[in-house]
Amino acid sequence: xxxxxxxxxxxxxxxxxxxxxxxxxxxxxxxxxxxxxxxxxxxxxxxxxxxxxxxxxxxxxxxxxxxxxxxxxxxxxxxxxxxxxxxxxxxxxxxxxxxxxxxxxxxxxxxxxxxxxxxxxxxxxxxxxxxxxxxxxxxxxxxxxxxxxxxxxxxxxxxxxxxxxxxxxxxxxxxxxxxxxxxxxxxxxxxxxxxxxxxxxxxxxxxxxxxxxxxxxxxxxxxxxxxxxxxxxxxxxxxxxxxxxxxxxxxxxxxxxxxxxxxxxxxxxxxxxxxxxxxxxxxxxxxxxxxxxxxxxxxxxxx
Amino acid sequence: xxxxxxxxxxxxxxxxxxxxxxxxxxxxxxxxxxxxxxxxxxxxxxxxxxxxxxxxxxxxxxxxxxxxxxxxxxxxxxxxxxxxxxxxxxxxxxxxxxxxxxxxxxxxxxxxxxxxxxxxxxxxxxxxxxxxxxxxxxxxxxxxxxxxxxxxxxxxxxxxxxxxxxxxxxxxxxxxxxxxxxxxxxxxxxxxxxxxxxxxxxxxxxxxxxxxxxxxxxxxxxxxxxxxxxxxxxxxxxxxxxxxxxxxxxxxxxxxxxxxxxxxxxxxxxxxxxxxxxxxxxxxxxxxxxxxxxxxxxxxxxxxxxxxxxxxxxxxxxxxxxxxxxxxxxxxxxxxxxxxxxxxxxxxxxxxxxxxxxxxxxxxxxxxxxxxxxxxxxxxxxxxxxxxxxxxxxxxxxxxxxxxxxxxxxxxxxxxxxxxxxxxxxxxxxxxxxxxxxxxxxxxxxxxxxxxxxxxxxxxxxxxxxxxxxxxxxxxxxxxxxxxxxxxxx
Numbered sequence: 190x191x192x193x194x195x196x197x198x199x200x201x202x203x204x205x206x207x208x209x210x211x212x213x214x215x216x217x218x219x220x221x222x223x224x225x226x227x228x229x230x231x232x233x234x235x236x237x238x239x240x241x242x243x244x245x246x247x248x249x250x251x252x253x254x255x256x257x258x259x260x261x262x263x264x265x266x267x268x269x270x271x272x273x274x275x276x277x278x279x280x281x282x283x284x285x286x287x288x289x290x291x292x293x294x295x296x297x298x299x300x301x302x303x304x305x306x307x308x309x310x311x312x313x314x315x316x317x318x319x320x321x322x323x324x325x326x327x328x329x330x331x332x333x334x335x336x337x338x339x340x341x342x343x344x345x346x347x348x349x350x351x352x353x354x355x356x357x358x359x360x361x362x363x364x365x366x367x368x369x370x371x372x373x374x375x376x377x378x379x380x381x382x383x384x385x386x387x388x389x390x391x392x393x394x395x396x397x398x399x400x401x402x403x404x405x406x407x408x409x410x411x412x413x414x415x416x417x418x419x420x421x422x423x424x425x426x427x428x429x430x431x432x433x434x435x436x437x438x439x440x441x442x443x444x445x446x447x448x449x450x451x452x453x454x455x456x457x458x459x460x461x462x463x464x465x466x467x468x469x470x471x472x473x474x475x476x477x478x479x480x481x482x483x484x485x486x487x488x489x490x491x492x
Numbered sequence: 493x494x495x496x497x498x499x500x501x502x503x504x505x506x507x508x509x510x511x512x513x514x515x516x517x518x519x520x521x522x523x524x525x526x527x528x529x530x531x532x533x534x535x536x537x538x539x540x541x542x543x544x545x546x547x548x549x550x551x552x553x554x555x556x557x558x559x560x561x562x563x564x565x566x567x568x569x570x571x572x573x574x575x576x577x578x579x580x581x582x583x584x585x586x587x588x589x590x591x592x593x594x595x596x597x598x599x600x601x602x603x604x605x606x607x608x609x610x611x612x613x614x615x616x617x618x619x620x621x622x623x624x625x626x627x628x629x630x631x632x633x634x635x636x637x638x639x640x641x642x643x644x645x646x647x648x649x650x651x652x653x654x655x656x657x658x659x660x661x662x663x664x665x666x667x668x669x670x671x672x673x674x675x676x677x678x679x680x681x682x683x684x685x686x687x688x689x690x691x692x693x694x695x696x697x698x699x700x701x702x703x704x705x706x707x708x709x710x711x712x713x714x715x716x717x718x719x720x721x722x723x724x725x726x727x728x729x730x731x732x733x734x735x736x737x738x739x740x741x742x743x744x745x746x747x748x749x750x751x752x753x754x755x756x757x758x759x760x761x762x763x764x765x766x767x768x769x770x771x772x773x774x775x776x777x778x779x780x781x782x783x784x785x786x787x788x789x790x791x792x793x794x795x796x797x798x799x800x801x802x803x804x805x806x807x808x809x810x811x812x813x814x815x816x817x818x819x820x821x822x823x824x825x826x827x828x829x830x831x832x833x834x835x836x837x838x839x840x841x842x843x844x845x846x847x848x849x850x851x852x853x854x855x856x857x858x859x860x861x862x863x864x865x866x867x868x869x870x871x872x873x874x875x876x877x878x879x880x881x882x883x884x885x886x887x888x889x890x891x892x893x894x895x896x897x898x899x900x901x902x903x904x905x906x907x908x909x910x911x912x913x914x915x916x917x918x919x920x921x922x923x924x925x926x927x928x929x930x931x932x933x934x935x936x937x938x939x940x941x942x943x944x945x946x947x948x949x950x951x952x953x954x955x956x957x958x959x960x961x962x963x964x965x966x967x968x969x970x971x972x973x974x975x976x977x978x979x980x981x982x
Contacts, residue, residue: 216742220745220746221747221750309625309627309628310627313627313963382740383812386740388740391634391967392634393627393963393964393967394966394967394968463743463810464741464810465736465739465810465812465813465816466739466741466816467812467815467816468815468820468962468964468965469649469964469965470649470962
């Protein structure tokens with residue numbers, strides 16, 4: 190195990206809030222505003238960490254465990270995802286299943302914490318989150334499965350390495366379909382438009398944000414940081430598939446992947462600027478569509 | 493049975509001329525009038541000595557442009573109109589709350605504004621059953637908005653029933669109008685609903701002018717028309733931007749918010765206040781428009797017109813926005829008629845209801861603005877009617893500024909109010925029909941002042957629009973009505 194394998198998690202930990210800064214800046218530009226500085230999310234996190242937390246008397250340890258376990262799961266996940274040709278510190282056969290499992294664990298504890306408050310808002314948010322993730326998970330799994338089949342590898346690092354070795358022309362349509370499906374999952378899982386609106390103050394329309402309404406101070410900072418990491422990790426899966434970099438190509442590979450991440454953030458900002466949110470009823474259709482694309486990718490991978 | 497007294501908008505009559513019927517006749521009279529196409533513009537009570545309360549109804553007929561007045565004395569209780577005439581429901585609850593009368597047979601008797609303290613101690617309608625859950629929102633909200641309490645009875649994401657409970661901003665405006673100092677009145681009126689300063693001030697000024705027999709110069713009438721339409725422009729633009737914001741569509745949300753400010757600044761150009769405070773006064777307007785500022789107003793209006801067109805048309809051209817607006821929060825024409833909705837909300841249901849047309853007053857007697865209606869009754873219709881009205885108001889303002897009548901902007905001397913007179917003053921504010929009823933006593937003092945803000949008619953419309961809708965669409969429906977809390981609470 191080379192020491193460079195520690196780089197992907199370090200890069201994720203350091204740069205993930207920057208991604209939010211880029212998205213917000215893009216949206217501000219579309220709205221005709223100068224926008225907050227790119228490093229604003231870091232300040233926000235520090236501000237929250239300095240604050241005190243308020244706990245409702247009706248909550249139990251489940252409520253307090255939510256942010257901690259959630260962030261823990263994301264930290265563990267960051268050790269699984271390779272970046273720009275650098276292998277991950279924890280790479281083994283089947284690590285992609287563990288990645289999906291860790292995402293699910295983070296969601297499980299967040300939903301539990303939300304239900305623990307007993308608030309009707311949070312219950313509503315939890316119900317929406319679970320409903321939509323039940324549709325997003327198959328898309329993620331099938332997309333990863335199609336890549337595993339396509340490349341004959343069952344570890345993220347090996348999949349990306351193999352993708353870069355086989356140029357897109359050879360591997361055909363399957364990686365493209367899977368990448369599109371993953372991009373939709375990326376938007377849905379990170380509570381972005383068209384699925385959720387991260388900026389709204391309207392509790393009744395929220396999905397993810399309404400679940401964490403009762404968290405405050407450091408707890409909320411952990412949640413925000415966990416969300417930034419999730420954005421980074423899912424984003425690096427999408428970028429890893431669209432801009433595959435072979436092992437040992439650092440630092441050019443890391444630069445390419447970093448550029449890809451920035452481009453993805455800008456693209457997310459553009460999507461949020463030019464379209465309205467979907468009606469909540471229509472969200473499942475979008476996610477099932479992503480699942481269908483993943484399935485098609487899997488079928489094509491078998492051909 | 494005497495026939496009811498009919499008046500025109502802004503006309504006065506002797507207070508004694510209003511027919512005084514027996515309670516049963518009064519009820520019959522109102523029901524027949526509503527069946528015959530009239531609408532309850534106001535229904536209110538005032539003390540009539542002893543335990544008696546005099547109920548008075550103002551029944552508007554848009555086709556004829558007349559307002560029928562009738563009254564009756566009641567004691568302790570009266571037979572409720574609501575079972576046969578749903579639009580009376582909130583008025584009767586208000587009367588019951590103010591005078592302790594019992595409207596017998598009222599299907600949902602509870603206070604409107606809780607003036608005797610003890611807010612939110614009432615029952616709410618509840619749907620029972622497995623998987624039915626209740627969501628309570630407010631009165632403290634996540635945004636900087638007015639307080640109101642909303643109870644949703646939901647099945648999953650679907651709303652079965654919404655009950656709206658207001659009254660948190662009740663400050664006793666109607667009472668202060670009568671008991672307070674005269675000089676304070678205009679300020680109470682201008683802040684009655686902060687976004688409708690011009691509309692309410694105009695209704696008040698016209699009532700006072702009618703009661704004192706003052707004559708308003710033509711120039712003042714034109715300037716009031718300009719101010720009223722500017723208020724409409726600013727609020728409609730702000731509403732369209734807020735609708736875009738609620739569906740997460742940034743371009744119109746950001747630019748619309750800025751352009752709303754441009755329109756507000758035009759009002760500031762007229763009188764120094766962005767919300768038109770201090771402009772309208774009984775007898776005319778306090779600030780004349782000199783040619784330099786008139787030219788600047790037209791120039792800046794033209795610039796804002798270009799911008800608002802670009803920003804708003806993006807909404808109709810973006811499929812994801814239209815998918816949210818269309819078929820959300822629909823109200824049928826029948827429900828609209830039954831509830832007596834007013835303003836853009838009614839016009840969006842295809843009901844041609846506009847005071848500027850039906851009961852023309854002031855400048856609108858000489859210059860008409862085409863009425864804008866739409867048929868579908870959904871969020872899109874309410875948004876689109878606003879856009880149509882924006883497009884109609886701009887040429888009107890331009891025309892008025894260019895051809896301002898010569899002469900003073902305010903009548904010379906203030907006249908005292910005539911004794912024992914009554915006047916009904918209607919104005920089409922940007923939210924809809926504003927109705928002020930003023931009455932003087934034998935000494936020429938204000939004896940009764942009744943205010944009906946358009947929101948009072950329309951809040952029930954919002955509750956009905958939510959039936960069978962997704963709870964996540966509530967903010968969007970709410971914004972499409974954009975009703976006033978303080979205008980309702982008075």
